[in-house]
Amino acid sequence: KNEVEQSPQNLTAQEGEFITINCSYSVGISALHWLQQHPGGGIVSLFMLSSGKKKHGRLIATINIQEKHSSLHITASHPRDSAVYICAVRHEKLTFGTGTRLTIIP
Amino acid sequence: NAGVTQTPKFQVLKTGQSMTLQCAQDMNHEYMSWYRQDPGMGLRLIHYSVGAGITDQGEVPNGYNVSRSTTEDFPLRLLSAAPSQTSVYFCASSDRAVYGSYNSPLHFGNGTRLTVT
Numbered sequence: 001k002n003e004v005e006q007s008p009q010n011l012t013a014q015e016g017e018f019i020t021i022n023c024s025y026s027v028g029i030s031a032l033h034w035l036q037q038h039p040g041g042g043i044v045s046l047f048m049l050s051s052g053k054k055k056h057g058r059l060i061a062t063i064n065i066q067e068k069h070s071s072l073h074i075t076a077s078h079p080r081d082s083a084v085y086i087c088a089v090r091h092e093k094l095t096f097g098t099g100t101r102l103t104i105i106p
Numbered sequence: 107n108a109g110v111t112q113t114p115k116f117q118v119l120k121t122g123q124s125m126t127l128q129c130a131q132d133m134n135h136e137y138m139s140w141y142r143q144d145p146g147m148g149l150r151l152i153h154y155s156v157g158a159g160i161t162d163q164g165e166v167p168n169g170y171n172v173s174r175s176t177t178e179d180f181p182l183r184l185l186s187a188a189p190s191q192t193s194v195y196f197c198a199s200s201d202r203a204v205y206g207s208y209n210s211p212l213h214f215g216n217g218t219r220l221t222v223t
Contacts, residue, residue, distance in 0.1 A: 096148030
């Protein structure tokens with residue numbers, strides 16, 4: 001069974017700080033998704049990647065297939081980045097992590 | 107472009123009642139799916155469909171039925187609601203199946219918060 005572990009579970013930081021959220025998984029995968037769930041509940045797809053690194057604005061996602069690990073970085077964090085960030089990996093099916101709750105304090 | 111539309115946003119049911127959660131997408135996506143989200147657990151797949159007329163079970167299908175008569179719509183039916191079905195339900199779609207050899211971003215609806223008393 002593919003397990004997906006995210007760390008930390010909760011993260012509180014000051015506005016402007018560099019944020020890192022980690023995702024580890026246990027079996028070989030073909031793709032990894034990073035999702036953002038807003039306080040209102042809606043879920044948005046941020047990245048889908050299978051190797052290397054992707055960047056969109058202040059968000060950067062990296063993946064190391066050999067180490068079975070991915071990181072989501074947020075540069076110059078802002079209170080509007082406060083959300084739950086969810087990692088999901090595709091092996092035979094999509095398996096979701098339980099999420100990292102990020103709170104950015106002004 | 108509305109994306110994925112879920113209704114209702116909130117619903118309270120009594121044990122034994124039935125209801126249908128609606129999901130519609132206007133992106134002509136082949137793949138549609140239903141998930142439930144419970145505290146402390148990741149999203150879990152209930153049922154999915156890879157095209158009109160084709161549905162299959164996910165990880166937690168018991169107590170739920172689905173149908174896919176059109177590409178746009180994928181309703182989820184609770185046959186006889188139980189307190190264990192209290193959860194937040196999400197519908198999601200993509201333009202390729204996320205199983206098999208396809209990879210594509212998922213588009214989520216805004217969720218339905220269901221309480222069964």
